[in-house]
Amino acid sequence: MSENLLTVSSPTPVTYVEGRQRPSTSSRGPYEYVLLAAASLFALIAAYFVGTVIWRAVPAFREQGFGFFSNAMWNASFDPAVPSQFGSLSMIIGTLITSGIAILIAVIVGTGTALAISFLLPTRLRTVAATLIELLAAVPSVVYGIWGLVVLTPWFQYTVGPWLAGIPGFAWLFGTTAGGQCYLLAGLVLGAMILPSYVAIGREVINSVSKELIEASLSLGATQWQTLWKTVIPTARIGLFGAGTLALGRAIGETVAMSMVLGSALSTNYQLLKPGATLAGWIATQWGEAQGSSQVPALFALGVILMVVSLSMSLISNRLVARQRRAATL
Amino acid sequence: MSNQESTVNDISMAQVAESASFANAPVAMSLRNVSVAFNGRTAVRDVNFDVPQNAVTALIGPSGSGKTTLLRALNRLHDLTKGAVVTGDVKLGDIDVYGGTIPTTVLRSRIGMVFQRPNPFPTMSLYDNVVSGLRFNGVKKKSILDDACEQALTAAAIWDEVKDRLKAHGSTLSGGQQQRLCIARALAVEPEVLLMDEPTSALDPISTASIEELIGQIKNHVTIVIVTHNMQQAARVSDQTAFLLMADDRAGVQIEVGPTSKIFNDPDDSRTLDYIRGRFG
Numbered sequence: 115m116s117e118n119l120l121t122v123s124s125p126t127p128v129t130y131v132e133g134r135q136r137p138s139t140s141s142r143g144p145y146e147y148v149l150l151a152a153a154s155l156f157a158l159i160a161a162y163f164v165g166t167v168i169w170r171a172v173p174a175f176r177e178q179g180f181g182f183f184s185n186a187m188w189n190a191s192f193d194p195a196v197p198s199q200f201g202s203l204s205m206i207i208g209t210l211i212t213s214g215i216a217i218l219i220a221v222i223v224g225t226g227t228a229l230a231i232s233f234l235l236p237t238r239l240r241t242v243a244a245t246l247i248e249l250l251a252a253v254p255s256v257v258y259g260i261w262g263l264v265v266l267t268p269w270f271q272y273t274v275g276p277w278l279a280g281i282p283g284f285a286w287l288f289g290t291t292a293g294g295q296c297y298l299l300a301g302l303v304l305g306a307m308i309l310p311s312y313v314a315i316g317r318e319v320i321n322s323v324s325k326e327l328i329e330a331s332l333s334l335g336a337t338q339w340q341t342l343w344k345t346v347i348p349t350a351r352i353g354l355f356g357a358g359t360l361a362l363g364r365a366i367g368e369t370v371a372m373s374m375v376l377g378s379a380l381s382t383n384y385q386l387l388k389p390g391a392t393l394a395g396w397i398a399t400q401w402g403e404a405q406g407s408s409q410v411p412a413l414f415a416l417g418v419i420l421m422v423v424s425l426s427m428s429l430i431s432n433r434l435v436a437r438q439r440r441a442a443t444l
Numbered sequence: 445m446s447n448q449e450s451t452v453n454d455i456s457m458a459q460v461a462e463s464a465s466f467a468n469a470p471v472a473m474s475l476r477n478v479s480v481a482f483n484g485r486t487a488v489r490d491v492n493f494d495v496p497q498n499a500v501t502a503l504i505g506p507s508g509s510g511k512t513t514l515l516r517a518l519n520r521l522h523d524l525t526k527g528a529v530v531t532g533d534v535k536l537g538d539i540d541v542y543g544g545t546i547p548t549t550v551l552r553s554r555i556g557m558v559f560q561r562p563n564p565f566p567t568m569s570l571y572d573n574v575v576s577g578l579r580f581n582g583v584k585k586k587s588i589l590d591d592a593c594e595q596a597l598t599a600a601a602i603w604d605e606v607k608d609r610l611k612a613h614g615s616t617l618s619g620g621q622q623q624r625l626c627i628a629r630a631l632a633v634e635p636e637v638l639l640m641d642e643p644t645s646a647l648d649p650i651s652t653a654s655i656e657e658l659i660g661q662i663k664n665h666v667t668i669v670i671v672t673h674n675m676q677q678a679a680r681v682s683d684q685t686a687f688l689l690m691a692d693d694r695a696g697v698q699i700e701v702g703p704t705s706k707i708f709n710d711p712d713d714s715r716t717l718d719y720i721r722g723r724f725g
Contacts (some may be wrong), residue, residue, distance in 0.1 A: 324563065328524075
């Protein structure tokens with residue numbers, strides 16, 4: 115280390131070997147090896163994790179082929195003569211429905227909340243609100259799960275459900291019988307769960323919209339409302355989209371609460387008052403009885419789907435939020 | 445010092461625009477005992493002067509003298525700041541700006557503004573930027589918007605450069621072009637007064653020269669109030685100059701207002717002379 119410092123500050127010009135950006139590696143101090151070792155260990159762990167998950171999933175993909183995505187049946191066969199049937203279609207659709215409801219709630223309620231915090235609240239309350247919301251974002255999901263199960267399920271079963279089921283003309287959407295644990299409730303709980311993190315990011319994105327743009331809009335005679343709709347939201351939209359993608363990634367990966375309030379049922383009836391299952395929730399609920407059986411590779415395969423989806427979600431959202439930072443500053 | 449003297453002489457002799465006599469010119473805006481306070485702390489105190497129509501009024505003074513604060517009081521931009529209070533009379537023609545008889549949105553479309561840094565709306569095309577003010581005011585008809593767009597861009601001397609790429613985004617323009625786009629955007633709503641807050645401070649000398657030339661052209665259509673740090677600029681572009689200074693209690697006060705040629709050649713107050721000659725600030 116001291117050698118490095120001396121080399122840099124020495125008055126004699128440092129000569130570099132052509133094509134190299136830095137002095138030769140022989141001048142590295144021991145701390146560099148420690149850091150390199152730590153980083154390599156991490157890379158090894160990550161590779162081992164990803165590698166084994168995929169490896170364990172391969173038999174399921176090989177046996178089921180494309181049926182793993184297009185089939186809604188999940189039957190583990192213990193008779194060697196009868197092949198097991200594993201299809202994730204029902205869970206994929208369940209995940210889409212619950213995440214879709216959740217993201218809808220998060221974007222509509224969350225964007226409004228973020229705008230209200232930034233533009234309506236007095237400065238002193240802003241920090242308080244922002245801190246409270248960040249605290250909410252840190253609440254473990256199992257708490258949301260038990261809240262949904264104990265507090266909301268009966269309310270859904272006896273009040274909200276029957277009312278929705280009775281709306282004429284909407285049977286195709288809700289079904290005709292009320293249930294407690296169902297897609298709609300799961301979507302709402304999931305929405306409440308991802309709302310705080312969406313608001314937290316959305317608020318930062320909205321605050322990143324340059325004050326000069328807001329003033330430009332107002333100085334042209336725009337009302338505050340027009341300024342929000344025509345200037346702030348369009349300027350922030352890429353970042354808000356990024357916040358939404360991040361929230362969606364969390365919603366898709368959510369396990370505990372989903373296995374609690376969705377009812378863990380596999381069916382091809384996707385009406386909103388029916389119980390169902392999500393990819394993540396299904397892994398959690400099936401694991402107990404799956405051990406040692408042919409279900410294991412199939413559950414790993416669900417894990418691979420989840421991994422790919424959430425990885426792409428976080429990649430997309432990172433890129434969008436970074437693009438937003440560049441776009442919103444003048 | 446001698447170097448600075450000669451600079452000042454250059455300004456006095458060659459650069460001060462031949463100011464038309466505006467003593468009898470109609471008054472676009474008038475300020476009487478205008479003060480601005482933030483959370484009880486006075487930032488600008490007791491400003492009194494008239495802004496003559498179709499002329500350029502420059503607000504000069506060192507940092508902290510309240511030039512920008514005063515400028516933003518004219519189109520009620522302080523309304524956004526919690527704890528900001530403007531007192532005294534600001535009038536646009538006969539209308540009391542703070543009297544409540546004119547909606548702020550209407551007022552701001554009659555008193556336009558150009559900011560320090562070019563701030564085109566990043567998500568809008570050049571065309572949409574220019575007509576945004578008209579759209580805010582409810583104009584929808586495409587032929588009206590098209591005409592207004594061409595007129596405003598022509599007035600801002602940028603039409604020839606951008607007429608073939610009106611669908612492009614503002615970020616594709618150079619800084620100077622962006623500022624002219626912002627001027628076009630402000631002019632498109634046909635304001636009576638245009639407030640300019642150090643409009644060239646973020647620009648290179650060539651772009652600055654083109655904006656100054658533009659100011660000379662558009663003042664035939666619009667009254668201009670410009671804040672500038674650059675005394676040569678004030679001397680070059682303005683007809684009337686108001687000199688502000690920070691008082692002992694840190695509030696900006698008006699020291700002297702008069703025709704630019706007088707302020708730069710023969711000011712009444714010795715502090716004005718000191719500032720013009722570069723002795724402080």
